[in-house]
Amino acid sequence: MIDIQLLRKDIDNVAARLATRKFPLDVAGFTALEAERKAIQTRTEDLQSKRNSLAKQIGMLKGKGEDTSAVMAEAAGLGDELKANETALGDVQAKLAVFMEAVPNLPHASVPVGADESGNVEVRKVGTPPVFDFEVRDHVDVGSALGLDLVTAVKLTGSRFSVMKGGIARLHRALAQYMLDTHTGEHGYTECYTPYMVNADSLRGTGQLPKFEADLFSVKKGGAEGEGETFYLIPTSEVSLTNTVRDEIVAIDTLPIKMTAHTPCFRSEAGSAGRDTRGMIRQHQFDKVELVQVVHPDTSYDVLEDMVGHAEAILKGLGLPYRVMALCTGDMGFGATKTYDLEVWLPAQNTYREISSLSNCEAFQARRMQARFRNAAGKPELLHTLNGSGLAVGRTLVAVLENYQQADGSVVIPEVLRPYMGGLSALKA
Incomplete structure (x- = not known):
């Protein structure tokens, strides 16, 4: 398959080159999947950062001998959401893999352009x-x-x-x-x-x-x-x-x-x-x-x-x-x-x-x-x-x-x- 980074960096150029092969690249479909992937990854990173912050907070509370139950409950909830995000990200990546498997190779610059x-x-x-x-x-x-x-x-x-x-x-x-x-x-x-x-x-x-x-x-x-x-x-x-x-x-x-x-x-x-x-x-x-x-x-x-x-x-x-x-x-x-x-x-x-x-x-x-x-x-x-x-x-x-x-x-x-x-x-x- 072609490098997915080519689509992420310059999808219009890729689409134009594939059009010479009579392959209509689904730009909107790829863009939507990428947007979904990025949103999940951004949310996951935010949750991971918050969970790390809560872990430090729990450690400080324990050090002072204070009650940690509320903070631990919040951290547990984040864990559930992170697992759900992991599943959702896997689903999106599987869809991207299927999408990429259907895309033909890019023609070399020396290949003559023609319909058949x-x-x-x-x-x-x-x-x-x-x-x-x-x-x-x-x-x-x-x-x-x-x-x-x-x-x-x-x-x-x-x-x-x-x-x-x-x-x-x-x-x-x-x-x-x-x-x-x-x-x-x-x-x-x-x-x-x-x-x-x-x-x-x-x-x-x-x-x-x-x-x-x-x-x-x-x-x-x-x-x-x-x-x-x-x-x-x-x-x-x-x-x-x-x-x-x-x-x-x-x-x-x-x-x-x-x-x-x-x-x-x-x-x-x-x-x-x-x-x-x-x-x-x-x-x-x-x-x-x-x-x-x-x-x-x-x-x-x-x-x-x-x-x-x-x-x-x-x-x-x-x-x-x-x-x-x-x-x-x-x-x-x-x-x-x-x-x-x-x-x-x-x-x-x-x-x-x-x-x-x-x-x-x-x-x-x-x-x-x-x-x-x-x-x-x-x-x-x-x-x-x-x-x-x-x-x-x-x-x-x-x-x-x-x-x-x-x-x-x-x-x-x-x-x-x-x-x-x-x-x-x-x-x-």
């Missing part, structure tokens, strides 16, 4: 889309002859799931292995294996809860309905990786912390009905190789550029045409201060589609998680966290199938993947 994806800015374009001398087919048509089975997936579970068999399943695995090997061997990330289910605290820490609960899948641990602990299937391993530093004060000499993991991701895709229902573009379960860095605040924007380069390296290695987009204020994710999207060329759609989103969250997640380091003065200071896809495996498979398709229905395997495919140079039906 039409306001995103192209930073660079890399590679040339292939030209075909035959009718281009989409990944569903290409893949169905090579082991992509969406019909069986519907029978097993429902729509927006997939079954892969044979060569295409191996190609999917090869992509993930290539990504992991590149990020660990060339980019300095530590490979991690993390749980696919997390608790609510983890999702609050990275900002998925409470705002995006409708996008999550949840399961209950044993017991009858309504009983037992609730776990959530991860929407991305950003959640599990980033939360490894929750409630920690890490040593400054361990920064940056660079982590990567290959996991399935689970999303209900609430609100996306009718979008990309064909094939593997938007599924309830998909694989992703995630990149997370936990860094010193002074370095986070340089690190963001580095991470974009790390994700780009995968696309370059695969020889896939893509472009880098700087997202505008109206298209950024809830916790991001600045985001770049990588969009890969999909011939069947004749357009670029998102394959990675890389964001600097500054201290937004760290404040929620209480993830800190000790600065040069020895004082705890909030870390900065960054995350991004390196890449979405299923969408990368889609891009390979479409960009490397051949007239006879086969798919050429990019050279960097052939060692993972037993030297195979093409997938054939």
